[in-house]
Amino acid sequence: MSPESQQPEQTPARSHMRHPLSFVRRSNRLTPRRQRAWDAALGQELLDIPQGQRDTAVADDFRIDWKTEFGRDAELIVEIGTGSGEAVAHAAAQHPEKNFLAVEVYRPGVAQLVSRLRREGLRNVRVANVDATEVLDKLLPEDSVAELWVFFPDPWHKKKHNKRRLVQDSFVEKIAHVLPDGGIWRLATDWSGYAxxxxDTISASRAFTNAHAGQRVGQESPLTAVRLEDLDARSMGKTPQPLPLDEAVDDVGGWAPRFEGRIQTDFETKALKAGRKIFDLTFVRTPRT
Ligand SMILES: C[S@@+](CC[C@H](N)C(=O)[O-])C[C@H]1O[C@@H](n2cnc3c(N)ncnc32)[C@H](O)[C@@H]1O
Incomplete structure:
Protein backbone atom coordinates (compact mmCIF):
# COMPACT_ATOMS: atom_id res chain seq x y z
CA MET A 1 0.00 0.00 0.00
CA SER A 2 1.40 3.43 -0.87
CA PRO A 3 1.44 6.11 1.84
CA GLU A 4 -1.12 8.06 -0.23
CA SER A 5 -3.68 5.27 -0.02
CA GLN A 6 -3.45 4.88 3.74
CA GLN A 7 -6.56 5.51 5.79
CA PRO A 8 -6.47 7.84 8.81
CA GLU A 9 -5.67 5.92 11.96
CA GLN A 10 -8.68 4.53 13.76
CA THR A 11 -8.57 4.00 17.49
CA PRO A 12 -6.75 0.68 17.41
CA ALA A 13 -9.27 -2.01 18.21
CA ARG A 14 -8.20 -5.49 19.16
CA SER A 15 -8.93 -7.79 16.29
CA HIS A 16 -10.37 -11.13 17.22
CA MET A 17 -10.32 -12.45 13.67
CA ARG A 18 -9.13 -16.05 13.61
CA HIS A 19 -5.85 -16.66 11.83
CA PRO A 20 -4.02 -19.94 11.48
CA LEU A 21 -1.62 -20.44 14.38
CA SER A 22 1.91 -19.15 13.82
CA PHE A 23 3.44 -22.25 15.43
CA VAL A 24 3.19 -26.00 15.16
CA ARG A 25 3.07 -28.36 18.05
CA ARG A 26 6.48 -29.87 18.39
CA SER A 27 7.16 -32.40 21.11
CA ASN A 28 6.46 -30.46 24.27
CA ARG A 29 7.65 -33.19 26.61
CA LEU A 30 10.16 -32.20 29.27
CA THR A 31 13.07 -34.24 30.60
CA PRO A 32 12.80 -34.92 34.35
CA ARG A 33 15.44 -32.24 35.02
CA ARG A 34 13.57 -29.65 32.95
CA GLN A 35 10.28 -30.66 34.58
CA ARG A 36 11.82 -29.98 38.01
CA ALA A 37 13.00 -26.55 36.84
CA TRP A 38 9.51 -25.90 35.48
CA ASP A 39 7.78 -26.90 38.72
CA ALA A 40 10.14 -24.78 40.81
CA ALA A 41 9.56 -21.70 38.66
CA LEU A 42 5.79 -22.00 38.23
CA GLY A 43 4.04 -19.10 39.90
CA GLN A 44 7.36 -17.26 40.18
CA GLU A 45 9.45 -16.53 37.06
CA LEU A 46 7.05 -18.71 35.08
CA LEU A 47 3.60 -17.12 35.10
CA ASP A 48 0.84 -19.43 36.24
CA ILE A 49 -1.72 -18.61 33.57
CA PRO A 50 -5.12 -20.31 33.59
CA GLN A 51 -5.77 -21.94 30.25
CA GLY A 52 -8.46 -20.77 27.84
CA GLN A 53 -10.10 -22.78 25.08
CA ARG A 54 -6.76 -24.06 23.72
CA ASP A 55 -3.78 -25.02 25.86
CA THR A 56 -1.90 -22.01 24.46
CA ALA A 57 -4.81 -19.63 25.14
CA VAL A 58 -5.41 -17.48 28.22
CA ALA A 59 -8.64 -17.79 30.23
CA ASP A 60 -10.89 -14.91 29.18
CA ASP A 61 -11.19 -13.26 32.57
CA PHE A 62 -7.54 -13.59 33.62
CA ARG A 63 -5.48 -10.38 33.95
CA ILE A 64 -2.06 -9.53 35.41
CA ASP A 65 -1.19 -6.38 37.33
CA TRP A 66 2.42 -5.96 36.19
CA LYS A 67 3.42 -3.61 38.99
CA THR A 68 2.35 -6.19 41.57
CA GLU A 69 3.85 -9.05 39.57
CA PHE A 70 7.33 -7.49 39.39
CA GLY A 71 7.01 -5.73 42.75
CA ARG A 72 7.94 -2.43 41.13
CA ASP A 73 7.05 0.03 38.40
CA ALA A 74 9.65 -0.13 35.63
CA GLU A 75 9.81 -0.06 31.83
CA LEU A 76 8.47 -3.30 30.39
CA ILE A 77 10.27 -4.92 27.45
CA VAL A 78 8.41 -7.80 25.79
CA GLU A 79 10.05 -10.40 23.57
CA ILE A 80 7.73 -12.59 21.52
CA GLY A 81 8.96 -16.04 20.44
CA THR A 82 11.97 -16.18 22.76
CA GLY A 83 12.99 -19.77 21.92
CA SER A 84 15.35 -20.76 24.72
CA GLY A 85 15.53 -17.13 25.82
CA GLU A 86 19.14 -16.30 24.96
CA ALA A 87 18.35 -12.73 23.92
CA VAL A 88 15.98 -11.85 26.75
CA ALA A 89 18.20 -13.36 29.47
CA HIS A 90 21.21 -11.45 28.17
CA ALA A 91 19.26 -8.19 27.99
CA ALA A 92 17.81 -8.68 31.48
CA ALA A 93 21.29 -9.13 32.92
CA GLN A 94 22.46 -5.97 31.14
CA HIS A 95 19.43 -3.97 32.31
CA PRO A 96 18.44 -4.88 35.87
CA GLU A 97 16.47 -1.61 36.02
CA LYS A 98 13.97 -2.86 33.41
CA ASN A 99 11.26 -5.51 33.54
CA PHE A 100 11.15 -8.17 30.82
CA LEU A 101 8.41 -10.49 29.64
CA ALA A 102 9.35 -13.51 27.50
CA VAL A 103 6.53 -15.08 25.50
CA GLU A 104 7.07 -18.56 24.06
CA VAL A 105 4.79 -21.51 23.29
CA TYR A 106 7.55 -24.16 23.18
CA ARG A 107 7.77 -25.73 26.64
CA PRO A 108 11.35 -27.09 26.44
CA GLY A 109 12.56 -23.60 25.48
CA VAL A 110 10.65 -22.09 28.38
CA ALA A 111 12.10 -24.67 30.80
CA GLN A 112 15.60 -23.85 29.57
CA LEU A 113 14.99 -20.15 30.10
CA VAL A 114 13.57 -20.46 33.61
CA SER A 115 16.54 -22.67 34.64
CA ARG A 116 18.87 -20.01 33.37
CA LEU A 117 17.01 -17.23 35.17
CA ARG A 118 17.39 -19.17 38.42
CA ARG A 119 21.06 -20.02 37.79
CA GLU A 120 21.94 -16.41 37.02
CA GLY A 121 19.71 -14.92 39.71
CA LEU A 122 17.77 -12.80 37.22
CA ARG A 123 14.66 -11.53 38.99
CA ASN A 124 13.48 -9.05 36.38
CA VAL A 125 12.07 -11.57 33.87
CA ARG A 126 8.68 -13.27 33.70
CA VAL A 127 7.86 -15.98 31.19
CA ALA A 128 4.47 -16.62 29.59
CA ASN A 129 4.08 -20.07 28.00
CA VAL A 130 1.11 -19.11 25.82
CA ASP A 131 0.34 -17.80 22.35
CA ALA A 132 1.61 -14.24 21.94
CA THR A 133 -1.62 -13.06 20.34
CA GLU A 134 -3.43 -14.06 23.56
CA VAL A 135 -0.91 -12.17 25.67
CA LEU A 136 -1.39 -9.08 23.52
CA ASP A 137 -5.17 -9.34 23.69
CA LYS A 138 -5.62 -10.18 27.35
CA LEU A 139 -2.55 -9.55 29.46
CA LEU A 140 -1.00 -6.34 28.15
CA PRO A 141 -3.06 -3.19 28.63
CA GLU A 142 -2.92 -0.24 26.24
CA ASP A 143 0.40 1.69 26.43
CA SER A 144 1.92 -0.85 28.85
CA VAL A 145 5.01 -1.89 26.84
CA ALA A 146 8.03 0.37 26.27
CA GLU A 147 9.67 -1.91 23.66
CA LEU A 148 8.52 -4.99 21.86
CA TRP A 149 10.91 -7.46 20.17
CA VAL A 150 10.21 -10.11 17.56
CA PHE A 151 13.51 -11.75 16.58
CA PHE A 152 13.52 -14.50 13.97
CA PRO A 153 9.84 -15.43 14.02
CA ASP A 154 9.11 -18.71 12.23
CA PRO A 155 9.47 -17.78 8.54
CA TRP A 156 6.79 -20.02 7.01
CA HIS A 157 8.60 -19.45 3.75
CA LYS A 158 6.53 -21.77 1.52
CA LYS A 159 3.87 -19.72 -0.24
CA LYS A 160 1.02 -21.93 0.98
CA HIS A 161 2.20 -21.34 4.57
CA ASN A 162 2.73 -17.57 4.39
CA LYS A 163 -0.64 -17.00 6.07
CA ARG A 164 0.75 -18.50 9.27
CA ARG A 165 3.29 -15.70 9.63
CA LEU A 166 3.00 -13.78 12.86
CA VAL A 167 3.59 -10.36 11.34
CA GLN A 168 0.45 -9.46 9.44
CA ASP A 169 -2.15 -6.67 9.68
CA SER A 170 -4.05 -7.97 12.73
CA PHE A 171 -0.81 -8.50 14.66
CA VAL A 172 0.40 -5.00 13.79
CA GLU A 173 -2.85 -3.65 15.25
CA LYS A 174 -2.32 -5.55 18.48
CA ILE A 175 1.23 -4.24 18.86
CA ALA A 176 0.03 -0.69 18.14
CA HIS A 177 -2.39 -1.04 21.04
CA VAL A 178 0.16 -2.01 23.70
CA LEU A 179 2.91 0.45 22.74
CA PRO A 180 2.66 4.06 23.93
CA ASP A 181 3.34 6.95 21.56
CA GLY A 182 7.06 6.78 20.78
CA GLY A 183 7.26 3.11 21.86
CA ILE A 184 9.70 0.94 19.90
CA TRP A 185 9.11 -2.26 17.92
CA ARG A 186 12.24 -4.14 16.88
CA LEU A 187 12.27 -7.08 14.50
CA ALA A 188 14.83 -9.30 12.82
CA THR A 189 14.58 -12.10 10.28
CA ASP A 190 16.89 -14.11 8.05
CA TRP A 191 14.33 -14.61 5.26
CA SER A 192 14.21 -11.87 2.65
CA GLY A 193 10.56 -12.49 1.69
CA TYR A 194 9.44 -12.18 5.29
CA ALA A 195 11.67 -9.13 5.78
CA ASP A 200 5.81 -3.19 3.98
CA THR A 201 3.00 -4.35 6.28
CA ILE A 202 4.16 -2.31 9.27
CA SER A 203 5.08 0.74 7.15
CA ALA A 204 1.55 0.69 5.68
CA SER A 205 0.07 1.18 9.16
CA ARG A 206 -0.47 4.77 10.29
CA ALA A 207 0.42 3.57 13.77
CA PHE A 208 4.11 3.07 12.92
CA THR A 209 7.00 5.00 11.42
CA ASN A 210 10.09 3.21 10.15
CA ALA A 211 12.99 4.71 12.14
CA HIS A 212 15.32 4.01 9.21
CA ALA A 213 13.05 4.71 6.25
CA GLY A 214 15.04 5.06 3.04
CA GLN A 215 18.28 3.87 4.61
CA ARG A 216 20.49 1.04 3.31
CA VAL A 217 19.25 1.11 -0.27
CA GLY A 218 20.91 -0.18 -3.46
CA GLN A 219 24.23 -1.94 -2.96
CA GLU A 220 24.05 -1.33 0.80
CA SER A 221 20.81 -3.24 1.14
CA PRO A 222 20.95 -6.86 2.30
CA LEU A 223 17.94 -7.42 0.04
CA THR A 224 19.94 -6.51 -3.06
CA ALA A 225 22.63 -9.00 -2.02
CA VAL A 226 20.08 -11.79 -1.50
CA ARG A 227 18.37 -11.16 -4.83
CA LEU A 228 21.61 -10.94 -6.82
CA GLU A 229 22.61 -14.45 -5.78
CA ASP A 230 19.27 -15.88 -4.62
CA LEU A 231 20.90 -16.62 -1.28
CA ASP A 232 17.69 -17.92 0.32
CA ALA A 233 17.34 -20.69 -2.31
CA ARG A 234 21.06 -21.48 -2.08
CA SER A 235 20.81 -21.80 1.70
CA MET A 236 18.24 -24.56 1.20
CA GLY A 237 20.30 -26.37 -1.42
CA LYS A 238 17.90 -25.32 -4.20
CA THR A 239 18.95 -24.15 -7.63
CA PRO A 240 19.37 -20.38 -7.32
CA GLN A 241 17.43 -18.11 -9.67
CA PRO A 242 19.25 -14.79 -9.31
CA LEU A 243 17.53 -11.64 -10.56
CA PRO A 244 19.27 -9.40 -13.11
CA LEU A 245 20.88 -6.31 -11.59
CA ASP A 246 18.13 -3.86 -12.58
CA GLU A 247 15.45 -6.02 -10.89
CA ALA A 248 17.61 -7.03 -7.95
CA VAL A 249 18.38 -3.56 -6.66
CA ASP A 250 16.38 -2.66 -3.55
CA ASP A 251 15.56 1.02 -3.93
CA VAL A 252 13.24 1.12 -0.91
CA GLY A 253 15.64 0.10 1.87
CA GLY A 254 14.45 0.92 5.38
CA TRP A 255 16.68 -1.66 7.10
CA ALA A 256 17.93 -0.82 10.56
CA PRO A 257 21.49 -1.32 11.75
CA ARG A 258 21.84 -4.34 14.00
CA PHE A 259 20.35 -3.53 17.40
CA GLU A 260 23.29 -3.68 19.79
CA GLY A 261 21.10 -5.27 22.48
CA ARG A 262 20.35 -8.25 20.23
CA ILE A 263 22.93 -10.94 20.88
CA GLN A 264 23.65 -13.62 18.30
CA THR A 265 21.48 -16.60 19.19
CA ASP A 266 22.12 -20.19 18.04
CA PHE A 267 19.31 -19.68 15.60
CA GLU A 268 21.03 -16.70 13.97
CA THR A 269 24.37 -18.52 13.93
CA LYS A 270 22.81 -21.36 11.93
CA ALA A 271 21.23 -18.91 9.48
CA LEU A 272 24.55 -17.16 8.91
CA LYS A 273 26.33 -20.49 8.41
CA ALA A 274 23.73 -21.41 5.80
CA GLY A 275 24.61 -18.18 3.95
CA ARG A 276 21.46 -16.20 4.65
CA LYS A 277 21.47 -12.44 5.33
CA ILE A 278 20.00 -10.82 8.42
CA PHE A 279 17.43 -8.03 8.18
CA ASP A 280 16.80 -5.74 11.16
CA LEU A 281 13.85 -3.35 11.37
CA THR A 282 12.93 -0.69 13.93
CA PHE A 283 9.55 1.03 14.07
CA VAL A 284 8.38 3.83 16.33
CA ARG A 285 4.77 4.06 17.52
CA THR A 286 3.37 7.16 15.79
CA PRO A 287 1.69 9.56 18.26
CA ARG A 288 -2.05 8.93 18.41
CA THR A 289 -4.14 11.69 16.89
C1 LIG B 1 12.59 -19.47 14.88
S1 LIG B 1 12.36 -19.42 16.58
C2 LIG B 1 13.39 -18.06 17.09
C3 LIG B 1 13.71 -18.07 18.55
C4 LIG B 1 14.51 -16.88 19.08
N1 LIG B 1 13.80 -15.63 18.91
C5 LIG B 1 15.88 -16.81 18.47
O1 LIG B 1 16.17 -15.82 17.78
O2 LIG B 1 16.67 -17.72 18.68
C6 LIG B 1 10.71 -18.75 16.69
C7 LIG B 1 10.05 -19.04 18.01
O3 LIG B 1 8.79 -18.40 18.07
C8 LIG B 1 7.88 -19.24 18.79
N2 LIG B 1 6.52 -18.83 18.42
C9 LIG B 1 5.94 -18.91 17.20
N3 LIG B 1 4.70 -18.41 17.23
C10 LIG B 1 4.47 -18.01 18.51
C11 LIG B 1 3.37 -17.41 19.17
N4 LIG B 1 2.24 -17.13 18.53
N5 LIG B 1 3.48 -17.14 20.49
C12 LIG B 1 4.63 -17.42 21.16
N6 LIG B 1 5.71 -17.99 20.60
C13 LIG B 1 5.63 -18.27 19.28
C14 LIG B 1 8.27 -20.63 18.33
O4 LIG B 1 7.85 -21.62 19.25
C15 LIG B 1 9.79 -20.52 18.25
O5 LIG B 1 10.42 -20.92 19.44
Whole structure:
Protein backbone atom coordinates (compact mmCIF):
# COMPACT_ATOMS: atom_id res chain seq x y z
CA MET A 1 0.00 0.00 0.00
CA SER A 2 1.40 3.43 -0.87
CA PRO A 3 1.44 6.11 1.84
CA GLU A 4 -1.12 8.06 -0.23
CA SER A 5 -3.68 5.27 -0.02
CA GLN A 6 -3.45 4.88 3.74
CA GLN A 7 -6.56 5.51 5.79
CA PRO A 8 -6.47 7.84 8.81
CA GLU A 9 -5.67 5.92 11.96
CA GLN A 10 -8.68 4.53 13.76
CA THR A 11 -8.57 4.00 17.49
CA PRO A 12 -6.75 0.68 17.41
CA ALA A 13 -9.27 -2.01 18.21
CA ARG A 14 -8.20 -5.49 19.16
CA SER A 15 -8.93 -7.79 16.29
CA HIS A 16 -10.37 -11.13 17.22
CA MET A 17 -10.32 -12.45 13.67
CA ARG A 18 -9.13 -16.05 13.61
CA HIS A 19 -5.85 -16.66 11.83
CA PRO A 20 -4.02 -19.94 11.48
CA LEU A 21 -1.62 -20.44 14.38
CA SER A 22 1.91 -19.15 13.82
CA PHE A 23 3.44 -22.25 15.43
CA VAL A 24 3.19 -26.00 15.16
CA ARG A 25 3.07 -28.36 18.05
CA ARG A 26 6.48 -29.87 18.39
CA SER A 27 7.16 -32.40 21.11
CA ASN A 28 6.46 -30.46 24.27
CA ARG A 29 7.65 -33.19 26.61
CA LEU A 30 10.16 -32.20 29.27
CA THR A 31 13.07 -34.24 30.60
CA PRO A 32 12.80 -34.92 34.35
CA ARG A 33 15.44 -32.24 35.02
CA ARG A 34 13.57 -29.65 32.95
CA GLN A 35 10.28 -30.66 34.58
CA ARG A 36 11.82 -29.98 38.01
CA ALA A 37 13.00 -26.55 36.84
CA TRP A 38 9.51 -25.90 35.48
CA ASP A 39 7.78 -26.90 38.72
CA ALA A 40 10.14 -24.78 40.81
CA ALA A 41 9.56 -21.70 38.66
CA LEU A 42 5.79 -22.00 38.23
CA GLY A 43 4.04 -19.10 39.90
CA GLN A 44 7.36 -17.26 40.18
CA GLU A 45 9.45 -16.53 37.06
CA LEU A 46 7.05 -18.71 35.08
CA LEU A 47 3.60 -17.12 35.10
CA ASP A 48 0.84 -19.43 36.24
CA ILE A 49 -1.72 -18.61 33.57
CA PRO A 50 -5.12 -20.31 33.59
CA GLN A 51 -5.77 -21.94 30.25
CA GLY A 52 -8.46 -20.77 27.84
CA GLN A 53 -10.10 -22.78 25.08
CA ARG A 54 -6.76 -24.06 23.72
CA ASP A 55 -3.78 -25.02 25.86
CA THR A 56 -1.90 -22.01 24.46
CA ALA A 57 -4.81 -19.63 25.14
CA VAL A 58 -5.41 -17.48 28.22
CA ALA A 59 -8.64 -17.79 30.23
CA ASP A 60 -10.89 -14.91 29.18
CA ASP A 61 -11.19 -13.26 32.57
CA PHE A 62 -7.54 -13.59 33.62
CA ARG A 63 -5.48 -10.38 33.95
CA ILE A 64 -2.06 -9.53 35.41
CA ASP A 65 -1.19 -6.38 37.33
CA TRP A 66 2.42 -5.96 36.19
CA LYS A 67 3.42 -3.61 38.99
CA THR A 68 2.35 -6.19 41.57
CA GLU A 69 3.85 -9.05 39.57
CA PHE A 70 7.33 -7.49 39.39
CA GLY A 71 7.01 -5.73 42.75
CA ARG A 72 7.94 -2.43 41.13
CA ASP A 73 7.05 0.03 38.40
CA ALA A 74 9.65 -0.13 35.63
CA GLU A 75 9.81 -0.06 31.83
CA LEU A 76 8.47 -3.30 30.39
CA ILE A 77 10.27 -4.92 27.45
CA VAL A 78 8.41 -7.80 25.79
CA GLU A 79 10.05 -10.40 23.57
CA ILE A 80 7.73 -12.59 21.52
CA GLY A 81 8.96 -16.04 20.44
CA THR A 82 11.97 -16.18 22.76
CA GLY A 83 12.99 -19.77 21.92
CA SER A 84 15.35 -20.76 24.72
CA GLY A 85 15.53 -17.13 25.82
CA GLU A 86 19.14 -16.30 24.96
CA ALA A 87 18.35 -12.73 23.92
CA VAL A 88 15.98 -11.85 26.75
CA ALA A 89 18.20 -13.36 29.47
CA HIS A 90 21.21 -11.45 28.17
CA ALA A 91 19.26 -8.19 27.99
CA ALA A 92 17.81 -8.68 31.48
CA ALA A 93 21.29 -9.13 32.92
CA GLN A 94 22.46 -5.97 31.14
CA HIS A 95 19.43 -3.97 32.31
CA PRO A 96 18.44 -4.88 35.87
CA GLU A 97 16.47 -1.61 36.02
CA LYS A 98 13.97 -2.86 33.41
CA ASN A 99 11.26 -5.51 33.54
CA PHE A 100 11.15 -8.17 30.82
CA LEU A 101 8.41 -10.49 29.64
CA ALA A 102 9.35 -13.51 27.50
CA VAL A 103 6.53 -15.08 25.50
CA GLU A 104 7.07 -18.56 24.06
CA VAL A 105 4.79 -21.51 23.29
CA TYR A 106 7.55 -24.16 23.18
CA ARG A 107 7.77 -25.73 26.64
CA PRO A 108 11.35 -27.09 26.44
CA GLY A 109 12.56 -23.60 25.48
CA VAL A 110 10.65 -22.09 28.38
CA ALA A 111 12.10 -24.67 30.80
CA GLN A 112 15.60 -23.85 29.57
CA LEU A 113 14.99 -20.15 30.10
CA VAL A 114 13.57 -20.46 33.61
CA SER A 115 16.54 -22.67 34.64
CA ARG A 116 18.87 -20.01 33.37
CA LEU A 117 17.01 -17.23 35.17
CA ARG A 118 17.39 -19.17 38.42
CA ARG A 119 21.06 -20.02 37.79
CA GLU A 120 21.94 -16.41 37.02
CA GLY A 121 19.71 -14.92 39.71
CA LEU A 122 17.77 -12.80 37.22
CA ARG A 123 14.66 -11.53 38.99
CA ASN A 124 13.48 -9.05 36.38
CA VAL A 125 12.07 -11.57 33.87
CA ARG A 126 8.68 -13.27 33.70
CA VAL A 127 7.86 -15.98 31.19
CA ALA A 128 4.47 -16.62 29.59
CA ASN A 129 4.08 -20.07 28.00
CA VAL A 130 1.11 -19.11 25.82
CA ASP A 131 0.34 -17.80 22.35
CA ALA A 132 1.61 -14.24 21.94
CA THR A 133 -1.62 -13.06 20.34
CA GLU A 134 -3.43 -14.06 23.56
CA VAL A 135 -0.91 -12.17 25.67
CA LEU A 136 -1.39 -9.08 23.52
CA ASP A 137 -5.17 -9.34 23.69
CA LYS A 138 -5.62 -10.18 27.35
CA LEU A 139 -2.55 -9.55 29.46
CA LEU A 140 -1.00 -6.34 28.15
CA PRO A 141 -3.06 -3.19 28.63
CA GLU A 142 -2.92 -0.24 26.24
CA ASP A 143 0.40 1.69 26.43
CA SER A 144 1.92 -0.85 28.85
CA VAL A 145 5.01 -1.89 26.84
CA ALA A 146 8.03 0.37 26.27
CA GLU A 147 9.67 -1.91 23.66
CA LEU A 148 8.52 -4.99 21.86
CA TRP A 149 10.91 -7.46 20.17
CA VAL A 150 10.21 -10.11 17.56
CA PHE A 151 13.51 -11.75 16.58
CA PHE A 152 13.52 -14.50 13.97
CA PRO A 153 9.84 -15.43 14.02
CA ASP A 154 9.11 -18.71 12.23
CA PRO A 155 9.47 -17.78 8.54
CA TRP A 156 6.79 -20.02 7.01
CA HIS A 157 8.60 -19.45 3.75
CA LYS A 158 6.53 -21.77 1.52
CA LYS A 159 3.87 -19.72 -0.24
CA LYS A 160 1.02 -21.93 0.98
CA HIS A 161 2.20 -21.34 4.57
CA ASN A 162 2.73 -17.57 4.39
CA LYS A 163 -0.64 -17.00 6.07
CA ARG A 164 0.75 -18.50 9.27
CA ARG A 165 3.29 -15.70 9.63
CA LEU A 166 3.00 -13.78 12.86
CA VAL A 167 3.59 -10.36 11.34
CA GLN A 168 0.45 -9.46 9.44
CA ASP A 169 -2.15 -6.67 9.68
CA SER A 170 -4.05 -7.97 12.73
CA PHE A 171 -0.81 -8.50 14.66
CA VAL A 172 0.40 -5.00 13.79
CA GLU A 173 -2.85 -3.65 15.25
CA LYS A 174 -2.32 -5.55 18.48
CA ILE A 175 1.23 -4.24 18.86
CA ALA A 176 0.03 -0.69 18.14
CA HIS A 177 -2.39 -1.04 21.04
CA VAL A 178 0.16 -2.01 23.70
CA LEU A 179 2.91 0.45 22.74
CA PRO A 180 2.66 4.06 23.93
CA ASP A 181 3.34 6.95 21.56
CA GLY A 182 7.06 6.78 20.78
CA GLY A 183 7.26 3.11 21.86
CA ILE A 184 9.70 0.94 19.90
CA TRP A 185 9.11 -2.26 17.92
CA ARG A 186 12.24 -4.14 16.88
CA LEU A 187 12.27 -7.08 14.50
CA ALA A 188 14.83 -9.30 12.82
CA THR A 189 14.58 -12.10 10.28
CA ASP A 190 16.89 -14.11 8.05
CA TRP A 191 14.33 -14.61 5.26
CA SER A 192 14.21 -11.87 2.65
CA GLY A 193 10.56 -12.49 1.69
CA TYR A 194 9.44 -12.18 5.29
CA ALA A 195 11.67 -9.13 5.78
CA UNK A 196 9.89 -7.38 2.90
CA UNK A 197 6.49 -8.43 4.28
CA UNK A 198 7.39 -7.04 7.71
CA UNK A 199 8.75 -3.79 6.31
CA ASP A 200 5.81 -3.19 3.98
CA THR A 201 3.00 -4.35 6.28
CA ILE A 202 4.16 -2.31 9.27
CA SER A 203 5.08 0.74 7.15
CA ALA A 204 1.55 0.69 5.68
CA SER A 205 0.07 1.18 9.16
CA ARG A 206 -0.47 4.77 10.29
CA ALA A 207 0.42 3.57 13.77
CA PHE A 208 4.11 3.07 12.92
CA THR A 209 7.00 5.00 11.42
CA ASN A 210 10.09 3.21 10.15
CA ALA A 211 12.99 4.71 12.14
CA HIS A 212 15.32 4.01 9.21
CA ALA A 213 13.05 4.71 6.25
CA GLY A 214 15.04 5.06 3.04
CA GLN A 215 18.28 3.87 4.61
CA ARG A 216 20.49 1.04 3.31
CA VAL A 217 19.25 1.11 -0.27
CA GLY A 218 20.91 -0.18 -3.46
CA GLN A 219 24.23 -1.94 -2.96
CA GLU A 220 24.05 -1.33 0.80
CA SER A 221 20.81 -3.24 1.14
CA PRO A 222 20.95 -6.86 2.30
CA LEU A 223 17.94 -7.42 0.04
CA THR A 224 19.94 -6.51 -3.06
CA ALA A 225 22.63 -9.00 -2.02
CA VAL A 226 20.08 -11.79 -1.50
CA ARG A 227 18.37 -11.16 -4.83
CA LEU A 228 21.61 -10.94 -6.82
CA GLU A 229 22.61 -14.45 -5.78
CA ASP A 230 19.27 -15.88 -4.62
CA LEU A 231 20.90 -16.62 -1.28
CA ASP A 232 17.69 -17.92 0.32
CA ALA A 233 17.34 -20.69 -2.31
CA ARG A 234 21.06 -21.48 -2.08
CA SER A 235 20.81 -21.80 1.70
CA MET A 236 18.24 -24.56 1.20
CA GLY A 237 20.30 -26.37 -1.42
CA LYS A 238 17.90 -25.32 -4.20
CA THR A 239 18.95 -24.15 -7.63
CA PRO A 240 19.37 -20.38 -7.32
CA GLN A 241 17.43 -18.11 -9.67
CA PRO A 242 19.25 -14.79 -9.31
CA LEU A 243 17.53 -11.64 -10.56
CA PRO A 244 19.27 -9.40 -13.11
CA LEU A 245 20.88 -6.31 -11.59
CA ASP A 246 18.13 -3.86 -12.58
CA GLU A 247 15.45 -6.02 -10.89
CA ALA A 248 17.61 -7.03 -7.95
CA VAL A 249 18.38 -3.56 -6.66
CA ASP A 250 16.38 -2.66 -3.55
CA ASP A 251 15.56 1.02 -3.93
CA VAL A 252 13.24 1.12 -0.91
CA GLY A 253 15.64 0.10 1.87
CA GLY A 254 14.45 0.92 5.38
CA TRP A 255 16.68 -1.66 7.10
CA ALA A 256 17.93 -0.82 10.56
CA PRO A 257 21.49 -1.32 11.75
CA ARG A 258 21.84 -4.34 14.00
CA PHE A 259 20.35 -3.53 17.40
CA GLU A 260 23.29 -3.68 19.79
CA GLY A 261 21.10 -5.27 22.48
CA ARG A 262 20.35 -8.25 20.23
CA ILE A 263 22.93 -10.94 20.88
CA GLN A 264 23.65 -13.62 18.30
CA THR A 265 21.48 -16.60 19.19
CA ASP A 266 22.12 -20.19 18.04
CA PHE A 267 19.31 -19.68 15.60
CA GLU A 268 21.03 -16.70 13.97
CA THR A 269 24.37 -18.52 13.93
CA LYS A 270 22.81 -21.36 11.93
CA ALA A 271 21.23 -18.91 9.48
CA LEU A 272 24.55 -17.16 8.91
CA LYS A 273 26.33 -20.49 8.41
CA ALA A 274 23.73 -21.41 5.80
CA GLY A 275 24.61 -18.18 3.95
CA ARG A 276 21.46 -16.20 4.65
CA LYS A 277 21.47 -12.44 5.33
CA ILE A 278 20.00 -10.82 8.42
CA PHE A 279 17.43 -8.03 8.18
CA ASP A 280 16.80 -5.74 11.16
CA LEU A 281 13.85 -3.35 11.37
CA THR A 282 12.93 -0.69 13.93
CA PHE A 283 9.55 1.03 14.07
CA VAL A 284 8.38 3.83 16.33
CA ARG A 285 4.77 4.06 17.52
CA THR A 286 3.37 7.16 15.79
CA PRO A 287 1.69 9.56 18.26
CA ARG A 288 -2.05 8.93 18.41
CA THR A 289 -4.14 11.69 16.89
C1 LIG B 1 12.59 -19.47 14.88
S1 LIG B 1 12.36 -19.42 16.58
C2 LIG B 1 13.39 -18.06 17.09
C3 LIG B 1 13.71 -18.07 18.55
C4 LIG B 1 14.51 -16.88 19.08
N1 LIG B 1 13.80 -15.63 18.91
C5 LIG B 1 15.88 -16.81 18.47
O1 LIG B 1 16.17 -15.82 17.78
O2 LIG B 1 16.67 -17.72 18.68
C6 LIG B 1 10.71 -18.75 16.69
C7 LIG B 1 10.05 -19.04 18.01
O3 LIG B 1 8.79 -18.40 18.07
C8 LIG B 1 7.88 -19.24 18.79
N2 LIG B 1 6.52 -18.83 18.42
C9 LIG B 1 5.94 -18.91 17.20
N3 LIG B 1 4.70 -18.41 17.23
C10 LIG B 1 4.47 -18.01 18.51
C11 LIG B 1 3.37 -17.41 19.17
N4 LIG B 1 2.24 -17.13 18.53
N5 LIG B 1 3.48 -17.14 20.49
C12 LIG B 1 4.63 -17.42 21.16
N6 LIG B 1 5.71 -17.99 20.60
C13 LIG B 1 5.63 -18.27 19.28
C14 LIG B 1 8.27 -20.63 18.33
O4 LIG B 1 7.85 -21.62 19.25
C15 LIG B 1 9.79 -20.52 18.25
O5 LIG B 1 10.42 -20.92 19.44
Missing amino acids: VQMR
